[in-house]
Amino acid sequence: MSDAPRTRVAIVGSAGKMGQTLVRLANEDPEIELVTVLDQGDAMSALAAFPGAVAIEFSSPSGTRGLAEIAPSAGVSIVSGTTGLDDAAVRALDEASRKVPVFTAANMSIGVHVLGVLIERAIAMLGPGFDLELVEAHHRRKVDAPSGTALKLASIAQSARGAASLVHGRRPDLRAARSREEIGMHAVRGGDVIGDHTLYLLGDGERLELTHRATNRDLFAHGALRAAKWLSTQPPGHYGMEHLVGSASP
Structure with a gap:
């Protein structure tokens, strides 16, 4: 020792x-x-x-x-x-x-920090032609939504994209497509999920999914x-x- x-x-x-x-x-x-x-x-x-x-x-x-x-x-x-x-x-x-x-x-989580680094690099390398949607899931008892981790990852994505606005879910009173200047965020709550975070980078004919899942x-x-x-x-x-x-x- x-x-x-x-x-x-x-x-x-x-x-x-x-x-x-x-x-x-x-x-x-x-x-x-x-x-x-x-x-x-x-x-x-x-x-x-x-x-x-x-x-x-x-x-x-x-x-x-x-x-x-x-x-x-x-x-x-x-x-x-x-x-x-x-x-x-x-x-x-x-x-x-x-x-x-x-x-x-x-x-x-060290892995979540690395996910943030990968998000920043992926957005910079792919350019503005990819749409960004962030989805997070946690257990039913979690009080805050979106999660603090999701907000941190979204902030990284906003900085990497430049002047992008953050939109929580979809407004039911607004029938319009998501613009290139928006990053969508979605919070899922249920069961005993410890914490899942995925950024979808959605292009024409291809997409990337950067995910971290906490299992313990x-x-x-x-x-x-x-x-x-x-x-x-x-x-x-x-x-x-x-x-x-x-x-x-x-």
């Missing part, structure tokens, strides 16, 4: 599905020391007892905001995987990043724990998957 110090981790949102997975995997990881777990009703101020730790949170926009507001004074870094953040939570994270390291990602929730927790280990050695700032991927071997 390596003599290197273990990364001290706190789990915020420990009662949720992702929180439970994080607790299990953190306890199994010899490079992680799980110092505390917090959930709804627990005071964020308890983190002050663990300066230098990395708080990983998959909770809610209000939970994210509460963590971001206490993190600088508590001296803890933040890895946030919560989606559907409101403006107040985003501002709180940005403010915290001035004093402590903050890592945010709508999806902690553990992959998101593994990504968050990897981010925590990396973040523990970084200076204050706001980081994302583009900083983590390629910075070190998995």
Whole structure:
């Protein structure tokens, strides 16, 4: 076993599905020391007892905001995987990043990050002659739609296409073909789907389908724990998957 110090981790949102997975995997990881777990009703101020730790949170926009507001004074870094953040939570994270390291990602999967890179390159190489439609599917209990991952991928597609507008589904009151300046987005909810995202690039006589399918929730927790280990050695700032991927071997 390596003599290197273990990364001290706190789990915020420990009662949720992702929180439970994080607790299990953190306890199994010899490079992680799980110092505390917090959930709804627990005071964020308890983190002050663990300066230098990395708080990983998959909770809610209000939970994210509460963590971001206490993190600088508590001296803890933040890895946030919560989606559907409101403006107040985003501002709180940005403010915290001035004093402590903050890592945010709508999806902690390395594969989803690579999908984004492939989307950017494919759109640039194919040119404007291909129509773009993004479809995502999640379990029936997911609250936000479209998913945070879908919105991130759509943003990448918009930047690559240039000035394209994002249209959610089809307007029933508008009987018109999709224009070249539009990117369609569709959210599917049902069953126990963990997360599927597909960008269709549709041309005349051919099409490409770039897809990522999550088949195990553990992959998101593994990504968050990897981010925590990396973040523990970084200076204050706001980081994302583009900083983590390629910075070190998995």
